[in-house]
Amino acid sequence: MSAKPFAWHVVGVTEAALRKFHELNYRYEARQGLTRAHLRPRIETVRELLGRSEPRPQNEFIEYWFAHDRTVLCARGENKAIIPKYIEIENHDGSLFSSTRIAWRHGKKEREVLEALYNRLSELLAPPHG
Incomplete structure (x- = not known):
């Protein structure tokens, strides 16, 4: 399931990750401390899907997976x-x-979304003055 484009459905980004994307000009670079975090432990979703006495029909299985496999982009830690x-x-x-097994597709659309989000929230996300 991780290799399907709909797996690891990204529904948000933490402030720390958005700041990091801003530093990277909204591009994704491996080993820069950016990842996805499941909002609900994946093991719980798998248990509910596989612990049934009768398997769900394929379309219900995929709908359930999509609804419960939600993630957010986050920073290291x-x-x-x-x-x-x-x-x-x-x-x-x-x-x-969208998922590409371990990583995700990160093209022009994704960069534009992150930049627009950062610009909209820039006052809140500005690093503290010290």
Whole structure:
């Protein structure tokens, strides 16, 4: 399921991750401390799907997976049992940041969404003056 484009459905980004994307000109670079975190432990979703006495029809299985396999883009150290507050991203169909097994597609559309979000929230996201 992880290899399907709809897996790891991104629905938000943490403030720390959005700041990091801003530093990287909204591009994704491997080993820069950016990842996805599940809002609900994946094991719970799998248990519910596979623990049934009768399997769900394929379309119901996929709908359930899509609804419960939601993630947020986060920075290093934020992928924990309790995910920090995050900013929602409008991505109802899962076409943004679609899964490519381990990573995600990160092209022009994704960069534009992140930049617009950062610009809209820039006052809140500005680093503290010290």
